[in-house]
Amino acid sequence: MTVWDRPEPPTRPVPLDRERIVAAAIALADEGGLEAVSVRKVAARLDAGPMRLYGYISTKEELFDLMVDEVQAEILPEEQPGDGREALRILAHRTRQAALRHEWLADLLGGRPVLGPNGLAVAEATLAALDGLADIDTVMRAVETVSAYSTGAIRREIANLRAERATGLSKHDWQRASGPHLTRMLATGRFPALTKAVYDGTDVDAETSFATGLDWVLDAVAAKLTRPPT
Amino acid sequence: MTVWDRPEPPTRPVPLDRERIVAAAIALADEGGLEAVSVRKVAARLDAGPMRLYGYISTKEELFDLMVDEVQAEILPEEQPGDGREALRILAHRTRQAALRHEWLADLLGGRPVLGPNGLAVAEATLAALDGLADIDTVMRAVETVSAYSTGAIRREIANLRAERATGLSKHDWQRASGPHLTRMLATGRFPALTKAVYDGTDVDAETSFATGLDWVLDAVAAKLTRPPT
DNA sequence: TCTCATGCCGATACACTGTATTGCTCGTAT
DNA sequence: ATACGAGCAATACAGTGTATCGGCATGAGA
Incomplete structure (x- = not known):
C-alpha cells in the first residue's frame, strides 16, 4: 500500500x-x-x-444582530471631541456613512434593540458626550431624539437612493418628467402644496439635507440642555 | 337525471x-x-x-406598499387646525397610533418612498401645514426633519415593545434585574454613562418620550421657520 | 342560437428558504 | 484499547415567491 x-x-x-x-x-x-x-x-x-x-x-435573526453590531464598530470615532454637540454630530454622520457603505444597515436600523458590545459602546459614546450637561433624564431624552432622527433620515435616504437606482433616474428628473404616476397624481390638483414642493423646490443633495436636519435637531437639544446641570 | x-x-x-x-x-x-x-x-x-x-x-412588495398606503388613510385627521405646528404634532401622533394598531407598520415605515394616494395625501397635509410659513425649501427641510424623527422614534418604540413582550418583562425590570447579558456588560465598568442612565434614569412611558422628543424637534423647526416668509 | 375567441383562473412546478432531527466520525480521556 | 462525547454533514420537512400552462367559462360576432 x-x-x-x-x-x-x-x-x-x-x-x-x-x-x-x-x-x-x-x-x-x-x-x-x-x-x-x-x-x-x-x-x-x-x-x-x-x-x-x-x-x-x-437563529437567522441573531446573525443579523451580529452583523449590525459588527458595523457599529465602524461608527465609533477614534477620539471624542470635547464638545458634546460636535460629538453627537460626528456620531450621526458616521452612522450615515456606515449605512452608505452597507446599505442593508438601513433595513435593520432601529429594528431591534442594540445589545452587542459595539452597539453598547456607541450608546455609551452618545450618552457620554452629553454627560454632565444636564440631568440624566434630559440627557436620555436628548440622545433618543437625535438617534431617532438619524435612523429615520438614513432610512429615507437609502430608500430614495434605491428608488432612483431602480428607475435609473434621479429623484429630481423622475418626479418632474417621467414619473408618470406622480405627474398624473399631481395634475389632479389635489396636492397643491406637494406640487409646489416638487416643481419649485430646489433639490439639495442627500448629505446636506441630512446635515441641516441634524443641525436643527441638535439646536433644539442644545437649547434644552443648557438649563439645569446635573 | x-x-x-x-x-x-x-x-x-x-x-x-x-x-x-x-x-x-x-x-x-x-x-x-x-x-x-x-x-x-x-x-x-x-x-x-x-x-x-x-x-x-x-410582486409581494407591491402588496406591502398597498398595505402601507391603506393604513396611511387612518393617519389623516378630519380637519387640520390652523396652527401649522399643531398640525404636524397631530400628524406625528396619529402616525404613532397607527403603528401601535398595526405594529408591522414600524417594519415598513421609511423603507420605501410613498407614492400611493393616501401617502401622497399625508405628504400634502404635512406640507400644507407649513405652507407659506417660509420658503419652499425651508418647509421641505422642516417636513423631512419632523418625519424622520417620527419614523425613527416609532421604530424604536415598537422594537422595545417587542423585546419586552418577548421576555415578558418591562424594559425597566429587565435591564436592572434579570437581563443577565446587559447587567454583565454594565458590570465591566466599560460603560459608565450607560450604567448611570440605566440605573439612575427614571423610565418614562413611551408616549411621553415620543411627545417630548417631538416637541423639541418642533421647537427647532418653528425657530427656523419664523425667518423669511414665502 | 351557435361558434369562436379571449381573458382569466387553478393547478402544477421550480428553485429556494429556515431549521429539526439523525446518525456518524473523530479527538480525547480513561 | 475502549468508551465517551462533541460537533459536523446529510437528510428531511414545511413553507416561501413566482413562472408557466392548460382549460374553461364568458363575452362578442354571425
Whole structure:
C-alpha cells in the first residue's frame, strides 16, 4: 500500500467562528442586499454545511444582530471631541456613512434593540458626550431624539437612493418628467402644496439635507440642555 | 337525471379587488406580524388560488406598499387646525397610533418612498401645514426633519415593545434585574454613562418620550421657520 | 342560437428558504 | 484499547415567491 494507493485523509472542516461567519454574511449583504443573505449561502462561502452555523447562532435573526453590531464598530470615532454637540454630530454622520457603505444597515436600523458590545459602546459614546450637561433624564431624552432622527433620515435616504437606482433616474428628473404616476397624481390638483414642493423646490443633495436636519435637531437639544446641570 | 344526481355548478370564483386583498393582508399582519403575510395565506383567506393575486399585484412588495398606503388613510385627521405646528404634532401622533394598531407598520415605515394616494395625501397635509410659513425649501427641510424623527422614534418604540413582550418583562425590570447579558456588560465598568442612565434614569412611558422628543424637534423647526416668509 | 375567441383562473412546478432531527466520525480521556 | 462525547454533514420537512400552462367559462360576432 503505497502513498499513491491511499487516498488523502478527509479534509478537516475549516475552523469557524462568529467573526468569520459575520464577515461572510456582511460580504454577501454588501453585494446583494439583505435578501442575498441566506444560511446556505453564508455557509457555502465558508465551505461549510448550512447546519454548522447553528452552533454559533441559533437563529437567522441573531446573525443579523451580529452583523449590525459588527458595523457599529465602524461608527465609533477614534477620539471624542470635547464638545458634546460636535460629538453627537460626528456620531450621526458616521452612522450615515456606515449605512452608505452597507446599505442593508438601513433595513435593520432601529429594528431591534442594540445589545452587542459595539452597539453598547456607541450608546455609551452618545450618552457620554452629553454627560454632565444636564440631568440624566434630559440627557436620555436628548440622545433618543437625535438617534431617532438619524435612523429615520438614513432610512429615507437609502430608500430614495434605491428608488432612483431602480428607475435609473434621479429623484429630481423622475418626479418632474417621467414619473408618470406622480405627474398624473399631481395634475389632479389635489396636492397643491406637494406640487409646489416638487416643481419649485430646489433639490439639495442627500448629505446636506441630512446635515441641516441634524443641525436643527441638535439646536433644539442644545437649547434644552443648557438649563439645569446635573 | 334528477337534480339530485347533478352536482351543483362550480362555484364562481369569489370576486376580488385590491381592497379586499389588502384588507386580508392587513388582517393577517395585525394578527401575526409581517412574516405571517404570505401570498398563499392571503389568497386562502379570500378563497382564491395563490396565483390569482398576481392579477392585482405583480410582486409581494407591491402588496406591502398597498398595505402601507391603506393604513396611511387612518393617519389623516378630519380637519387640520390652523396652527401649522399643531398640525404636524397631530400628524406625528396619529402616525404613532397607527403603528401601535398595526405594529408591522414600524417594519415598513421609511423603507420605501410613498407614492400611493393616501401617502401622497399625508405628504400634502404635512406640507400644507407649513405652507407659506417660509420658503419652499425651508418647509421641505422642516417636513423631512419632523418625519424622520417620527419614523425613527416609532421604530424604536415598537422594537422595545417587542423585546419586552418577548421576555415578558418591562424594559425597566429587565435591564436592572434579570437581563443577565446587559447587567454583565454594565458590570465591566466599560460603560459608565450607560450604567448611570440605566440605573439612575427614571423610565418614562413611551408616549411621553415620543411627545417630548417631538416637541423639541418642533421647537427647532418653528425657530427656523419664523425667518423669511414665502 | 351557435361558434369562436379571449381573458382569466387553478393547478402544477421550480428553485429556494429556515431549521429539526439523525446518525456518524473523530479527538480525547480513561 | 475502549468508551465517551462533541460537533459536523446529510437528510428531511414545511413553507416561501413566482413562472408557466392548460382549460374553461364568458363575452362578442354571425
